[in-house]
Amino acid sequence: MVDAKSKVSKATIRRIPLYYRAAQQMQQQGIRRVRSDKLAEMIHIPSATIRRDFSSFGELGKSGYGYSVATLVAEFGKLLEVQSSEDMVLIGVGGLGAALVENNFRRNPDLNIVIAFDQDPAKVDTIVAGVPVYDFAEFNERLPHGVQTAIVAVPSAAQPQVIPILEDAGINAILTFAPQPVACKPTTTIRYIDLTSELQSLLFVAHQKHKG
Amino acid sequence: MVDAKSKVSKATIRRIPLYYRAAQQMQQQGIRRVRSDKLAEMIHIPSATIRRDFSSFGELGKSGYGYSVATLVAEFGKLLEVQSSEDMVLIGVGGLGAALVENNFRRNPDLNIVIAFDQDPAKVDTIVAGVPVYDFAEFNERLPHGVQTAIVAVPSAAQPQVIPILEDAGINAILTFAPQPVACKPTTTIRYIDLTSELQSLLFVAHQKHKG
Numbered sequence: 184m185v186d187a188k189s190k191v192s193k194a195t196i197r198r199i200p201l202y203y204r205a206a207q208q209m210q211q212q213g214i215r216r217v218r219s220d221k222l223a224e225m226i227h228i229p230s231a232t233i234r235r236d237f238s239s240f241g242e243l244g245k246s247g248y249g250y251s252v253a254t255l256v257a258e259f260g261k262l263l264e265v266q267s268s269e270d271m272v273l274i275g276v277g278g279l280g281a282a283l284v285e286n287n288f289r290r291n292p293d294l295n296i297v298i299a300f301d302q303d304p305a306k307v308d309t310i311v312a313g314v315p316v317y318d319f320a321e322f323n324e325r326l327p328h329g330v331q332t333a334i335v336a337v338p339s340a341a342q343p344q345v346i347p348i349l350e351d352a353g354i355n356a357i358l359t360f361a362p363q364p365v366a367c368k369p370t371t372t373i374r375y376i377d378l379t380s381e382l383q384s385l386l387f388v389a390h391q392k393h394k395g
Numbered sequence: 396m397v398d399a400k401s402k403v404s405k406a407t408i409r410r411i412p413l414y415y416r417a418a419q420q421m422q423q424q425g426i427r428r429v430r431s432d433k434l435a436e437m438i439h440i441p442s443a444t445i446r447r448d449f450s451s452f453g454e455l456g457k458s459g460y461g462y463s464v465a466t467l468v469a470e471f472g473k474l475l476e477v478q479s480s481e482d483m484v485l486i487g488v489g490g491l492g493a494a495l496v497e498n499n500f501r502r503n504p505d506l507n508i509v510i511a512f513d514q515d516p517a518k519v520d521t522i523v524a525g526v527p528v529y530d531f532a533e534f535n536e537r538l539p540h541g542v543q544t545a546i547v548a549v550p551s552a553a554q555p556q557v558i559p560i561l562e563d564a565g566i567n568a569i570l571t572f573a574p575q576p577v578a579c580k581p582t583t584t585i586r587y588i589d590l591t592s593e594l595q596s597l598l599f600v601a602h603q604k605h606k607g
Contacts, residue, residue: 210576225439290551381586
């Protein structure tokens with residue numbers, strides 16, 4: 184595998200998350216090999232572009248025989264690894280928030296929650312797993328310079344009030360566990376993790392399977 | 396919206412999770428309307444089948460003008476809601492596991508973690524948020540009759556040992572937070588939640604956006 188980030192075009196690099204998510208989905212569906220024409224249908228990128236992109240990464244496989252889905256997942260996963268250290272802020276230090284701080288994305292040492300906020304007086308000015316917790320009312324003053332990424336683990340009902348405050352302070356990347364979509368600035372990138380939906384969809388598939 | 400589960404074909408019902416996930420992805424990408432031919436390309440289902448499926452659900456919209464992505468997400472989300480009560484088991488009562496028990500999917504009162512397992516003597520025979528925690532060595536004896544769904548929140552390294560024990564005891568639906576794919580029986584449905592990957596992919600997109 185080449186060091187893709189330094190040698191391939193920006194346009195190709197922009198397509199990596201698309202390729203990665205498609206490969207992950209195929210893997211979850213039990214698909215082991217995929218040809219560029221099938222992948223093209225799936226992600227709306229011409230198959231010639233896919234083949235050219237993939238060939239620029241070296242040993243991803245031969246396109247005629249199909250690409251190994253496991254290889255795509257592994258290699259694109261590596262490419263997506265954050266190359267520079269990323270300091271992040273956590274909003275909401277309930278059970279889930281505290282668990283996220285404790286774990287602190289330890290699979291990737293470059294991803295670090297460095298500061299947390301809550302509005303519960305019992306949590307404000309404490310330290311959780313080495314991370315200081317401040318009053319969310321002081322978000323603007325306390326946010327460390329240069330931090331642009333927030334993990335949001337507040338109750339769903341609180342989210343619409345929280346997001347604009349983050350954006351106004353300069354946050355432009357948000358991972359949230361509150362599944363209701365909220366209005367964001369166009370410059371903000373937001374991703375929702377909806378555990379209840381994931382579970383319901385899993386159960387639906389499992390139940391169908393066992394009905395035969 | 397009709398009560399789809401009683402009136403539409405089994406084949407149509409099997410396609411609901413596919414439709415739901417595609418609609419969620421479009422929503423995350425900011426797509427507001429989708430036509431059946433575009434959706435057909437995306438999920439490999441003929442557009443005529445999609446139109447027929449969607450018309451069997453009543454008021455999803457007119458296919459010529461396109462379907463509202465928000466409506467699709469809302470209506471398919473409702474259809475996927477578990478219709479009967481689903482008792483589940485949790486494996487691993489660390490920070491994340493404890494947070495999952497505390498929350499216990501409260502958005503859907505039919506989804507309940509009823510029992511948990513750990514191998515840490517400090518946790519065994521305690522009660523966390525009303526849920527009893529037992530020794531994982533006693534999994535077979537303690538698993539309540541009829542429970543077929545497990546949430547797995549163990550360290551990644553432990554997962555390959557855990558999954559076969561679950562399967563042998565009759566578990567056939569698994570939601571796991573350990574991202575390394577494991578070998579499963581064909582009768583097992585497994586879904587991986589990979590928070591580090593989600594975060595990396597979010598950051599990748601956000602960084603690209605701000606590089607212009």
